[in-house]
Amino acid sequence: MTNLSRIPSVDRLLRHANASQLIDQFGRGMVTDTIREVLEQLRQRGMANGRLPEIEEILTTVNTILESSASDTLIPVINATGVILHTNLGRALLCTDALEAVERVSRSYSTLEYDLEKGERGSRSEHAAALLCQLTGAEDAFVVNNNAGAVLLCLSALASRRRVVISRPQLVEIGGGFRIPDVMKQSGARLVEVGTTNRVHIEDYAAAIQDGAALVMRAHSSNFRLVGFTSQPTLQEIIELSHRFGLPVLDDLGSGALLDTEKYGLAHEPMVQESIRAGADLVCFSGDKLLGGPQAGIILGKRELIKKIRRHPLARALRIDKMSLAALTATLRHYLKGDVEAVIPVWRMIAASPDRLKQRADAWRSAIGSGEVIEENSTVGGGSLPEETLPTYVLALEMRHVTEFAANLRRARPPLLCRVQSGRALFDPRTVLDEEDQKLIDILKINLSRSKS
Ligand SMILES: *Cc1c(COP(=O)(O)O)cnc(C)c1O
Numbered sequence: 001m002t003n004l005s006r007i008p009s010v011d012r013l014l015r016h017a018n019a020s021q022l023i024d025q026f027g028r029g030m031v032t033d034t035i036r037e038v039l040e041q042l043r044q045r046g047m048a049n050g051r052l053p054e055i056e057e058i059l060t061t062v063n064t065i066l067e068s069s070a071s072d073t074l075i076p077v078i079n080a081t082g083v084i085l086h087t088n089l090g091r092a093l094l095c096t097d098a099l100e101a102v103e104r105v106s107r108s109y110s111t112l113e114y115d116l117e118k119g120e121r122g123s124r125s126e127h128a129a130a131l132l133c134q135l136t137g138a139e140d141a142f143v144v145n146n147n148a149g150a151v152l153l154c155l156s157a158l159a160s161r162r163r164v165v166i167s168r169p170q171l172v173e174i175g176g177g178f179r180i181p182d183v184m185k186q187s188g189a190r191l192v193e194v195g196t197t198n199r200v201h202i203e204d205y206a207a208a209i210q211d212g213a214a215l216v217m218r219a220h221s222s223n224f225r226l227v228g229f230t231s232q233p234t235l236q237e238i239i240e241l242s243h244r245f246g247l248p249v250l251d252d253l254g255s256g257a258l259l260d261t262e263k264y265g266l267a268h269e270p271m272v273q274e275s276i277r278a279g280a281d282l283v284c285f286s287g288d289k290l291l292g293g294p295q296a297g298i299i300l301g302k303r304e305l306i307k308k309i310r311r312h313p314l315a316r317a318l319r320i321d322k323m324s325l326a327a328l329t330a331t332l333r334h335y336l337k338g339d340v341e342a343v344i345p346v347w348r349m350i351a352a353s354p355d356r357l358k359q360r361a362d363a364w365r366s367a368i369g370s371g372e373v374i375e376e377n378s379t380v381g382g383g384s385l386p387e388e389t390l391p392t393y394v395l396a397l398e399m400r401h402v403t404e405f406a407a408n409l410r411r412a413r414p415p416l417l418c419r420v421q422s423g424r425a426l427f428d429p430r431t432v433l434d435e436e437d438q439k440l441i442d443i444l445k446i447n448l449s450r451s452k453s
Pocket of ligand 1: 146147148149151174178219220221222252253254255285286287288296297382383
């Protein structure tokens with residue numbers, strides 16, 4: 001039995017030479033609390049077994065505890081999964097100009113809500129509105145925190161306690177529990193479903209509208225595809241019908257591309273400009289999906305409707321923060337300039353040539369001296385372009401304990417995430433930044449030698 005009276009005091013530990021570095025690093029309060037915790041455990045364990053650790057050992061334990069509790073959980077990872085817009089990994093990466101804009105407006109005071117001409121209060125959403133209108137042909141724009149918020153705000157401002165007509169195949173659930181019917185309920189709007197799961201006709205809309213409604217909504221079924229015996233009226237037809245009855249149309253595009261995805265061998269993702277041109281009264285989409293910017297919900301549309309939306313109390317609750325706004329305007333400027341494909345990470349990844357991807361996968365293979373480079377497919381993800389893939393080349397490592405190997409890669413710093421498929425770990429260069437190549441190679445080398453030994 002340990003003699004409990006021989007357990008050193010908190011003070012003695014704090015005065016020890018090894019403690020001063022811990023105090024510098026973590027602060028006296030944290031170190032004192034952790035020492036108490038460790039001594040208490042010793043006291044409890046001491047009842048049962050013998051040896052009392054040296055002071056240095058106790059302080060090493062204290063250090064380990066402090067280090068693990070002080071380490072961040074939100075950290076960069078290397079994404080070798082080949083999923084470009086990976087919601088769990090933070091969706092779109094920002095371009096350099098966006099990052100610099102974030103830093104500029106965060107380091108100093110800014111004109112966030114200040115009109116320099118008038119010397120009085122201005123509106124924060126203004127900073128992006130003119131750019132958005134110029135790019136899309138919309139009359140006006142308003143920007144909020146994310147697209148789920150944008151949909152909620154539009155419905156709350158225009159259709160609370162009134163009927164909103166939407167077709168059954170569009171009552172979708174996006175990842176993370178965002179369900180169109182639930183958002184409608186939350187906004188106070190009354191859902192009027194038209195058509196059947198697979199077929200909807202314009203007459204179905206007409207019948208529902210004749211019974212009275214405030215708004216007609218279309219939601220892009222971003223993450224699934226309806227095939228077989230199906231039909232839906234075009235946005236154009238829905239808009240023409242709604243306008244005949246004096247009803248506005250809200251088009252939730254989800255991802256909403258400003259560039260044509262067909263140019264890159266993908267299916268056509270509905271474009272924001274197309275919805276505006278077709279006459280949609282409100283169009284909303286995400287900032288961090290195919291736009292390639294920060295998390296944001298962008299609402300475009302008719303001046304009168306945007307005015308109502310801007311004045312709704314929820315607009316304040318859902319407001320965008322200055323860092324996102326700065327990143328968004330910097331991102332949008334590249335669309336005006338026309339260098340998106342070269343500068344915005346999402347589009348650079350989409351546009352990456354298979355030759356270049358093969359070169360990189362080959363280089364990884366020769367650097368680690370094992371594995372095989374094979375043809376595979378990357379995906380866009382982020383609830384856009386379901387089932388659409390981009391041909392790529394991946395480094396494939398075949399091994400017995402592949403799940404365990406992948407788990408070890410997640411423990412690396414930075415963590416390395418891959419795709420595990422039929423007993424192989426696949427590494428897709430499309431979503432790995434050039435400057436991450438060396439780290440990826442180092443992590444693979446260390447873990448491969450470990451799994452052999
Ligand atoms: C992704 C998506 C949303 C939610 O957008 P967030 O920016 O993630 O809030 C809403 N509607 C559709 C159709 C979507 O695809």
